[in-house]
Amino acid sequence: MVDDVFTPGIKAGRLEQGAYAAQFSDLHPPLDGHEALVAADRCYFCHDAPCITACPTDIDIPLFIRQIATGTPDAAAKTILGQNIMGGMCARVCPTEQLCEQSCVREVAEGKPVLIGQLQRYATDHLQQQGIHPFTRAEATGKTVAVVGAGPAGLSCAHRLAMLGHDVVVYDARPKPGGLNEFGIAAYKTPNGFAQDEVDWLLKIGGIRIETGKALGDGLTLAALKAEFDAVFLGIGLGGVNALGADGEGKDGVTDAVDFISELRQSIDLTTLPIGRDVVVIGGGMTAIDAAVQAKLLGALNVTLVYRRGRDRMNASPFEQDLAASKGVRIVTHAVPVAVHGNGAVREIEFEYVDGAMKGTGEMLRLPADQVFKAIGQTLQGDGLPELDGRKIAVTGAGRTSVKGVWAGGDCASGGDDLTVTAVAEGRDAAMDIHSALMG
Amino acid sequence: MANLQSEFVGIKSPNPFWLASAPPTDKEYNVRRAFDAGWGGVVWKTLGMEGPPVVNVNGPRYGAIWGADRRLLGLNNIELITDRPLEVNLREMKAVKRDYPDRALIASIMVPCEEEAWKAILPHVEETGADGIELNFGCPHGMAERGMGSAVGQVPEYIEMVTRWCKMYTRMPVIVKLTPNITNVLYPAEAAKRGGADAVSLINTINSITSVDLDNFAPEPMIDGKGTHGGYCGPAVKPIALNMVAEIARNPATADLPISGIGGVTTWRDAAEFLALGAGNVQVCTAVMTYGFKIVQEMISGLSEYMDSKDMTSVDQLVRKAVPNVTDWNQLNLNYVAKARIDQDACISCGRCFAACEDTSHQAIAMSEDRTFTVIDEECVACNLCVNVCPVEDCISMVPMEPGTTDPRTGKVVDPAYANWTTHPNNPSATAAE
Numbered sequence: 001m002v003d004d005v006f007t008p009g010i011k012a013g014r015l016e017q018g019a020y021a022a023q024f025s026d027l028h029p030p031l032d033g034h035e036a037l038v039a040a041d042r043c044y045f046c047h048d049a050p051c052i053t054a055c056p057t058d059i060d061i062p063l064f065i066r067q068i069a070t071g072t073p074d075a076a077a078k079t080i081l082g083q084n085i086m087g088g089m090c091a092r093v094c095p096t097e098q099l100c101e102q103s104c105v106r107e108v109a110e111g112k113p114v115l116i117g118q119l120q121r122y123a124t125d126h127l128q129q130q131g132i133h134p135f136t137r138a139e140a141t142g143k144t145v146a147v148v149g150a151g152p153a154g155l156s157c158a159h160r161l162a163m164l165g166h167d168v169v170v171y172d173a174r175p176k177p178g179g180l181n182e183f184g185i186a187a188y189k190t191p192n193g194f195a196q197d198e199v200d201w202l203l204k205i206g207g208i209r210i211e212t213g214k215a216l217g218d219g220l221t222l223a224a225l226k227a228e229f230d231a232v233f234l235g236i237g238l239g240g241v242n243a244l245g246a247d248g249e250g251k252d253g254v255t256d257a258v259d260f261i262s263e264l265r266q267s268i269d270l271t272t273l274p275i276g277r278d279v280v281v282i283g284g285g286m287t288a289i290d291a292a293v294q295a296k297l298l299g300a301l302n303v304t305l306v307y308r309r310g311r312d313r314m315n316a317s318p319f320e321q322d323l324a325a326s327k328g329v330r331i332v333t334h335a336v337p338v339a340v341h342g343n344g345a346v347r348e349i350e351f352e353y354v355d356g357a358m359k360g361t362g363e364m365l366r367l368p369a370d371q372v373f374k375a376i377g378q379t380l381q382g383d384g385l386p387e388l389d390g391r392k393i394a395v396t397g398a399g400r401t402s403v404k405g406v407w408a409g410g411d412c413a414s415g416g417d418d419l420t421v422t423a424v425a426e427g428r429d430a431a432m433d434i435h436s437a438l439m440g
Numbered sequence: 441m442a443n444l445q446s447e448f449v450g451i452k453s454p455n456p457f458w459l460a461s462a463p464p465t466d467k468e469y470n471v472r473r474a475f476d477a478g479w480g481g482v483v484w485k486t487l488g489m490e491g492p493p494v495v496n497v498n499g500p501r502y503g504a505i506w507g508a509d510r511r512l513l514g515l516n517n518i519e520l521i522t523d524r525p526l527e528v529n530l531r532e533m534k535a536v537k538r539d540y541p542d543r544a545l546i547a548s549i550m551v552p553c554e555e556e557a558w559k560a561i562l563p564h565v566e567e568t569g570a571d572g573i574e575l576n577f578g579c580p581h582g583m584a585e586r587g588m589g590s591a592v593g594q595v596p597e598y599i600e601m602v603t604r605w606c607k608m609y610t611r612m613p614v615i616v617k618l619t620p621n622i623t624n625v626l627y628p629a630e631a632a633k634r635g636g637a638d639a640v641s642l643i644n645t646i647n648s649i650t651s652v653d654l655d656n657f658a659p660e661p662m663i664d665g666k667g668t669h670g671g672y673c674g675p676a677v678k679p680i681a682l683n684m685v686a687e688i689a690r691n692p693a694t695a696d697l698p699i700s701g702i703g704g705v706t707t708w709r710d711a712a713e714f715l716a717l718g719a720g721n722v723q724v725c726t727a728v729m730t731y732g733f734k735i736v737q738e739m740i741s742g743l744s745e746y747m748d749s750k751d752m753t754s755v756d757q758l759v760r761k762a763v764p765n766v767t768d769w770n771q772l773n774l775n776y777v778a779k780a781r782i783d784q785d786a787c788i789s790c791g792r793c794f795a796a797c798e799d800t801s802h803q804a805i806a807m808s809e810d811r812t813f814t815v816i817d818e819e820c821v822a823c824n825l826c827v828n829v830c831p832v833e834d835c836i837s838m839v840p841m842e843p844g845t846t847d848p849r850t851g852k853v854v855d856p857a858y859a860n861w862t863t864h865p866n867n868p869s870a871t872a873a874e
Contacts, residue, residue, distance in 0.1 A: 034510075041508035044831050047791030050811065109788040109832070 005277070005301045009370050010253060012274040014299025020270040023297040027188045027323075028092075028118055036122040039115045040069035042106060050103040051116060056416075056425045057084035061100055061116055068123055077127035078134045080120055085159045085428070086152055088128055088198050089181050090421045091121035092190050095317045099421070128197070133204035138165035143438045146171065146229040148216060151179020152420045153235030153410025155202055156427030157434075161233075162207035164435045169229070170208060173215035179237060180411075181420065183262040186290035188297070216382045223384070226405055231434045234385070234393065234401070234408040235427060238378035238418075244282065246349075248340035257281060257291035257375035264294055276371025279303045280349050281329075282337055283375030284314035289321065291373045292329045304367055306332045306351060308358065335365055346372055380412055389414040399430035407434055442747035444740060446480060446755050448721045449613040449638040449698050451571040453480035453544040456755050457711065457739050460702055460723035461485050461548035461574060461617075464733075466522055468532035472539070477733035478740060481544025483641075483723060486521035486576045487529055489551040489561060494520045494583075500661035503650030503670060512730050514676035516648045518661065518668055520582045521550050526564070534568040545569070546615065550576040550588050553598055555605050562610040572613040575602060577628070578644020580621050580671050590644070593619035596631035603635025615700060618642040618684075620677075625684040629694045640688065641700035641723060643681045645671025674726035678704030682717055686766045689718025695763075706735075708742025715755065716762035770861040777847050777854050778822035778838040780804070780815045786835040787813060793826035793836060801825050817848045 003011040015023070031039060043065040051061040059080050067076035080087035096102075096117035107113035127134065143166045147154045150172035158168045176182055181195040203210070214220050216236065225232045241256045243249065253276065267273045275298040281291050284307035292305045307314055310333050311321060325331060335351035336358075342348065349372055351365040380392055386401035387394050392414040399407040409426030416422040446456040458481035459465050459474055466485040474482055488494060496519055505514045522529055537545045547565045551557040565573060576583075577593030584591040592598045599616060606614045616632035618625060620643040632640050647669045649659040659667030681703025688694045701719025705711050706727040714722045727735055743755075752758055782793070782805075789811040797805040804819035805826065815826075827836045841847060843856030863870050 038509045044790045044792060046789075047795040047807075048811075049791075050789070105788040105790045 005299050008277050010274045010276045013271045014275065015271075017271060020298075024187045024191060024270065024294075026191055027186075028121075030125060031115070031118050031122045036068055036073070036119060039119055040065045043069070043114045044105060046105055050105065051100040051114075054099045054103040055083075056099070056419065056421045057087075057090070057428070058425075059083045059087070059100075059120075064123060065114065065116070065119055068119055073123045073126040074130075074132065074134075076119075076123035080124055081127075081134065083428075084421065084424050085156050085202055086181070086198065086420065086424045087120055088124040088201075089152070089190065089195065090424065091117050091124055092194070093181075093185055094421050095319065095419070097319045098317050128201050131201070133201060135159075135163050135205055137163055137205060137207055140167070141165040141439065143167070143230045144169070144228075145231045145233060145434060145438075146225045147233045147235060148172075148220065148225070149179060149235035149237055149410070149412075150174075150177035150199075150210060150212075151235055151237050151410060151423065152181060153237075153413075153423035153427040153430075154179065154233065155199065156424040157233045157235060157407075157409065157431045158208050158427075159202050159205055160428050160431035161434060162205045164431070166207070166230075166435070166438070168208045170210050171214040171220055172210070172212050173218060173239075175212050177210050177212065179235075183265055184258060184287070185265070185420075186261065186294055187265055188294075216384070221384060222386075222403070222406065226403075230405075230438055232406045233399070233427070233430055233434065234406065234412060235410040235423065236380075236382060237411045239381035240379035241374060242377045242379060244337050244340075244374055244376065246337040246339055248342070248346075251340050251342050252345035253342070253370055254340055254346055254372040254374065257283065257287050257373035258378065260291050260373055261287065261294065264298075270298065273298060275300050276369070277301045278368045279371045279373065280367050280369040281305045281373045281375055283307065283377070284309065284316060285375060285377070286316050286320060287378075288373075288375035289316045289324050289329075291375055293324050293327050295371070295373070296327045296329055300371075302330070302368075303328065304330045304332055306335050306337070306367075308334065308336045308354060309356075310334065332365070332367075336360075338364075340372065341366075346370060378411075398433035399426055400433065405437075441744040442753060444480075444743060444747075444755060446721050448544070448700065449572065449615065451481070451544045451546070451613060452542070453721070454542060455480035455736075455740055455743075456715070456721035457481075457736055458483060458544060458546070458700070458721060458723045459728065460725040461546075461576065462725040462729070463519060464725060464728050467524065467529075468536055471532075471536050471545075474728075474733045475536070475540045475543050478736045479543070479733065481546065481571075481721075483546040483548050483574050484529065484533055484570075486548040486550045486579070487526055487561065487565070488521050489557055490526050493523045493525055496520055496523050497663050499663035503659075503661040503667075504674075505650055505676065512726075513674060514648075514650065514672055515674040515726050515729065516645070516650045516661075516670035516672040518581050518670040521548075521576070521579070526561075530564055530568050533565075533570060537569040537571075544571050546572045546574050548574045548576050548617070550579065550583060553587060553592055553602060558602060558605045559609045562606065562612075566610055566612060570612065572615060572638070573606065573610065574615040574617050574641060575606060576617050576644075577602075578617045578619040578642075580619060580645055580647045581669055590619040590621050593617075593628055593644070594622055596627045599628050599631040600635035603632050603637045607636040613638040615639045615641050617644055617702075619644045620680060620684060620703075621647050625687055626691050626694065629688045629691070629697065633694055633697050637697070639698035639700060639720070640694075641702055642688075643677065643684055643703045645673045646677055646680065648672035673704065674730075675704045675706050675710075678706075678710060682713060685714060685719050686717040686763065689760060689763045690766050708739045708746065711739055712743060712746055712758060713762075715758045716760070717766065718760050718763050720759055721755075772860060773858045774861060774864060775855040775857060775859045777841045779817050779820045779841060780822060780824075780826050780836055781839045782813055782815060782826075782836050783834070784812065786832050788832055788835075789813065790831060792829045792831065796825050796829045819849060821849065 064076040064079040101113035104113035147170040279295040279300040339350040353363045386403045393408040399409040407430040410423035444455040461483040579589030583589035616637045701714030702723040
């Protein structure tokens, strides 16, 4: 008998062979040329536009939209990429409804913002699909910089440094560069290998060498890097995953959501990727949503996302929550896991409802589960790091750490939201600061 | 619903919406469908003299400019008069008029500037039962090179001469169609009147190049690598047409000359504006070439509803309603003082008013840290630019100052009395108001 959505346990191939491609296709199909012109025409070209202020990378949005409207999308792309070298990825994954599009005067007036994210994608795709890299390197400075972590922060920093004439080596623990863009984002947000294409395009600047399979504590030490290079940038992200703290957490079928997302992204044949029939995701951030939605798309019969507070406190945006709900994910709030039941493998997971002060109410909820994904936050990992501020590397100014000659940015550094676009901004700004420091 | 029945120089039609002489009225098939759709009248596409008809280019005849979403704003054409034999057109006109006796059928005519040519064609046209003729003195391309169309319309003496011939050789009402490609439309209008014209119609198309192909370096529309100027029409030309209509309507020598208003009429509202400025009816072309004949239904319902709202029971009551308020600049009241006011509840904080005023006008709008935009009365001259660039309708308005209050810009008390430039102390030729 062929497995389908009703088959108990963790099984692959729950859907018809041909169904996967449609399930995991582009969440927002790209605008065509005419759609882009119409969308661009809605921009009012505001004075000192609020959308620019809302963009962590300060892209001149009215300018690039006007460039699209006047038939010069490549010029628009240069406006975008000059501020945000990963403007293509950000166009796909930015929570625009909480950033530029939230502040768009047409959102305020009509509830219908200019489609800034999709227009940005239109422009960047137009340029990148021609294989054009619009930036060139300045004269070589003879300085060298080590970048640890080939995610958005590290690559953004590396590109800017290379452009300024420095030689950069980027180290990453994973077998491929890209960081969360490659391993940590839902497949339907960046299909068709876009993350790697973008990295390849970014590296066309020259002067950047990527070394994979190396991490701090795994072949690298901060001291050695400091000795070998003129400066070091740490964009190492958050490698650890928080534990549930519930009884029976170690049972089979209970795994980290980030690993599921990564496995799915790296899978070359989704029909072979197993998924539970009754899936429970614990957490309230983007990772939880990405895991829950993709579990559903893979053919899980029931997917329940359980969060300990109300929906208004979720890190995932209302848009993401609605997306999950629209795909059939059930969202349960105000409940914390207390025990995982099952004989070897998980069969059920038990929650207790909690009040606003996180105090148990004594009311219990048991959900059948053959697969549980933990998505309750990631933690910084690594030894010999600069001083921390809470659970992240303490930085001042443009990513300066407590150690002279060492900068940090992205999710591993204190301050800022844990967003791709924030990481790109921090990497870029650290690069400018490193440049100033090196060129004195 | 208001009665839209129209009578223009004695020609009756169920509504004041006629189709202008143009491709939509080139043949029986079209005109029957136009009448079935509800058009009140049709000016048949311009007839030429007997013999081999003109030929058109076999490449693009039209060029255009567009707004957002490819909304057509302006169209130009290099098409000539009808390229079908005269006898075919005459036969079809007769058949149509027979079947649609309640609709107006006008024949547009363009033959060489010779008395014999006009004398020859008029009886044939009369024979069709047409209600009137329109003299095409407006076409600015192709035919003008052959001494017809706007080549005639640009010489008042020719207009007068040909009009007189036509009045001499036909009993049909004569409408003279004017070209806007002149310095002052009153000269041709007065010439038409002197020649005995029953009415003028205007505007014909405006000489234009719609765009340049920046790869082939040639104007559009492009025929085998070359282009030529064509006649421009559509919504973009309406303001030019409205002014010319108003100039004729308020000119004492032509004030009683009926006008058929043409130029960018696209909606009922456009039509109502032409009527208010003195047109007795309107002619439409580009709008039907863009959307088809059906738009007349909106024009009929819209004009009726508007007239009902104004308690008007006939189109005549709207005609010329705005003419008394069209004046010369030197008659405008210089003691009238207004100030811009921004409705903060309606404002969406886009800052366009600020950019426009700060960069290009009077630095009369202030912007706060929280993007609140307010008018600085000490600087505001009420120029209206902020209103024009504001994307929100009715967000910014021009509020007149009460007489007796002090204008903070000039420090002068607003005078309730009317005073214009002719008596202003700065005017070297001012005549003292006694």
